[in-house]
Amino acid sequence: MDSLHTFSASGTHTWGKHFGSLVVVIAFTILQVNGQGSWKLLSDNVGIASMHTAVTHYGSVIMLDRTNIGPSNITLPKGRCRNNPDDLMLKHDCYAHSVEFWPKSGRVRPLFIWSDTWCSSGQFGADGTLVQTGGDYTGISAIRRFVPCAESDGKCDWKEDKAKMYEHRWYASNQLLPDGTFIVVGGRAQFTLEFVPPKSGNATYLPLLEETNDFQADNMYPFVHLLPDGNLFIFANRDSIIYDYKKNLTLRKLPRIPGTPRSYPSAGSSVMLPLQAGDGFSRVEILICGGAQLGAWAHPERKLSAANDCGRMVVTDPDPEWIMEKMPIRRNMGDMVLLPNHHTLIINGAKRGSQGWGFAEDPALHPVEYDPYGTPGYRFTIMNPTFIPRLYHSTANLLPDGSVLLAGSNTHQFYTFNDTYNTELRVEQFLPEYLSSDYDYLRPVITESPKSVGHGENFTITVTIPSRPLFENQIELVLLSSPFTTHSYSQGQRMLNLGVEEPILLDADSGSYSYQITGRSPPSGNVAPAAYYMLFAVNYHVPGEAVWLQIVA
The missing domain is CATH 2.130.10.80 (Galactose oxidase/kelch, beta-propeller)
Structure with missing residues (x-):
């Protein structure tokens, strides 16, 4: 309708x-x-x-x-x-x-x-x-x-x-x-x-x-x-x-x-x-x-x-x-x-x-x-x-x-x-x-991350949550490619939800919570060809701003 x-x-x-x-x-x-x-x-x-x-x-x-x-x-x-x-x-x-x-x-x-x-x-x-x-x-x-x-x-x-x-x-x-x-x-x-x-x-x-x-x-x-x-x-x-x-x-x-x-x-x-x-x-x-x-x-x-x-x-x-x-x-x-x-x-x-x-x-x-x-x-x-x-x-x-x-x-x-x-x-x-301000209390901020990582490698990032601890098992690391878009089709668009270990609490001062998060990069170029990807931390379905992560062959 x-x-x-x-x-x-x-x-x-x-x-x-x-x-x-x-x-x-x-x-x-x-x-x-x-x-x-x-x-x-x-x-x-x-x-x-x-x-x-x-x-x-x-x-x-x-x-x-x-x-x-x-x-x-x-x-x-x-x-x-x-x-x-x-x-x-x-x-x-x-x-x-x-x-x-x-x-x-x-x-x-x-x-x-x-x-x-x-x-x-x-x-x-x-x-x-x-x-x-x-x-x-x-x-x-x-x-x-x-x-x-x-x-x-x-x-x-x-x-x-x-x-x-x-x-x-x-x-x-x-x-x-x-x-x-x-x-x-x-x-x-x-x-x-x-x-x-x-x-x-x-x-x-x-x-x-x-x-x-x-x-x-x-x-x-x-x-x-x-x-x-x-x-x-x-x-x-x-x-x-x-x-x-x-x-x-x-x-x-x-x-x-x-x-x-x-x-x-x-x-x-x-x-x-x-x-x-x-x-x-x-x-x-x-x-x-x-x-x-x-x-x-x-x-x-x-x-x-x-x-x-x-x-x-x-x-x-x-x-x-x-x-x-x-x-x-x-x-x-x-x-x-x-x-x-x-x-x-x-x-x-x-x-x-x-x-x-x-x-x-x-x-x-x-x-x-x-x-x-x-x-x-x-x-x-x-x-x-x-x-x-x-x-x-x-x-x-x-x-x-x-x-x-x-x-x-x-x-x-x-x-x-x-x-x-x-x-x-x-x-x-x-x-x-x-992206509404109503969800800012959940929004993760990546404060430290690697610039590049190989296939099948563990890597760590530091994430700060503004006002409350992470919901249990709700943190995700997501890779999104940057496609070439024309005529209703985004060529090369792909998204990967990465494996993530249990976050480690680093700091809980000043009303914010800082965590170390270990993720694992995609296993091969078949899954994720070597390129630059946007790496998002997503907390209970709310993403923060991405950092660019280069997957290298």
């Missing part, structure tokens, strides 16, 4: 099964709660509409639009310009199409990007470098790198590799692998994958991508998740496989998800739910929510209603099945963000239409928080709304303080400020309920 004027705490349960593909379908009256979470405007104008967003381990946010869009709202410094005879709009372009934004200070720094990053992919490497792949026109096979630096430095910028990828990669997905390289999967009219840096003499054919290429090409930006056994879960359209990329072998074909297409341009979203040390990081569950109706992209004038369901599947089960749950708000183009309290935030998007310029309307202004471990029928909670529509080309990224940064939205081919849904240059921050 889409009406948000009344709320009900009652729930009725309806179950159904059809045994052909052993799919359990659950329809519920959803618990709806108003008044949770809050919003803050971080910037009135960062100069560009961020189509692609990623948070560096220095705490800055790298934002990217496309280059062949004409003037942005911010110029390059000191008269620097891009002279590119192949640019479609400005051969002599003195505008920035990428910026670095610092959420705490509000500083915006223009960056120089050469080739076109339109609908590209990316991810952070082991040393914190943002590796960016593909795009369109001049950038369709490009490889770019951004090495982050401190705000006081302010000299880091984009660089382009001389080497190119084998294939054109427009609307492809990128996944960091355990050996520190990247796999780039699919793209428009591409049924192949390849590695960066190259691992073979050519791209590799992946049948799934051709098999899922319907009349809308709903196989773009496939959902790719690295599994703890070192294989990949790859999802396109409505189908998915377990894939051994080392042997180029499809190990399993998984059941088809019910309902609508879920990948671009139908624009559902996907996360791998948190991996748990308690089961040896062996149980893997995928959650996919929302999407556009089949035909919504091909017939945008119809403004068809978006999907109102989520599917979750334990892909490590011997006989996996999709469990379907009804969302309280229809949504396509939504972003899914893993939160340190183990919930998933579903935010941004529209209730009708699909991805594309002007193809959607009726913005989904209310975020929804999903508790994967809650009682069935009561897992969704509706949050307080924003007043800024975030539609096509918008993003959502977790920040180290536990809030979520919202950027972008441009439903037009060029920057447009006199239409129903204007090009959006504002940046917002959504603060989940756990």
Whole structure:
């Protein structure tokens, strides 16, 4: 149901099964709660509409639009310009199409990007470098790198590799692998994958991508998740496989998800739910929510209603099945963000239409928080709304303080400020309920921690609780990656709940409590590829601000 004027705490349960593909379908009256979470405007104008967003381990946010869009709202410094005879709009372009934004200070720094990053992919490497792949026109096979630096430095910028990828990669997905390289999967009219840096003499054919290429090409930006056994879960359209990329072998074909297409341009979203040390990081569950109706992209004038369901599947089960749950708000183009309290935030998007310029309307202004471990029928909670529509080309990224940064939205081919849904240059921050001052008495503060740790190693941190002792067995250490977010999918997003020994009380003076906590890092690069992660201490579901921890191979 889409009406948000009344709320009900009652729930009725309806179950159904059809045994052909052993799919359990659950329809519920959803618990709806108003008044949770809050919003803050971080910037009135960062100069560009961020189509692609990623948070560096220095705490800055790298934002990217496309280059062949004409003037942005911010110029390059000191008269620097891009002279590119192949640019479609400005051969002599003195505008920035990428910026670095610092959420705490509000500083915006223009960056120089050469080739076109339109609908590209990316991810952070082991040393914190943002590796960016593909795009369109001049950038369709490009490889770019951004090495982050401190705000006081302010000299880091984009660089382009001389080497190119084998294939054109427009609307492809990128996944960091355990050996520190990247796999780039699919793209428009591409049924192949390849590695960066190259691992073979050519791209590799992946049948799934051709098999899922319907009349809308709903196989773009496939959902790719690295599994703890070192294989990949790859999802396109409505189908998915377990894939051994080392042997180029499809190990399993998984059941088809019910309902609508879920990948671009139908624009559902996907996360791998948190991996748990308690089961040896062996149980893997995928959650996919929302999407556009089949035909919504091909017939945008119809403004068809978006999907109102989520599917979750334990892909490590011997006989996996999709469990379907009804969302309280229809949504396509939504972003899914893993939160340190183990919930998933579903935010941004529209209730009708699909991805594309002007193809959607009726913005989904209310975020929804999903508790994967809650009682069935009561897992969704509706949050307080924003007043800024975030539609096509918008993003959502977790920040180290536990809030979520919202950027972008441009439903037009060029920057447009006199239409129903204007090009959006504002940046917002959504603060989940756990950041309310009501929970400050529980909030852990990490005062000492290591900068780096190897796989399978014990490490200690010091945590201070402001006003009361730890609840017994309620302290958690959580690792969250920093993904590359674009087109409703956060590439490389993963969360790990680490093994923790019983905390040791160090001090209880001045009304605060200081503890030494020993955790154990993930056992291998399959579970957590070497990279920078946000390390959160979570006390009774309330996180403190994260510190950056580098997992080294």
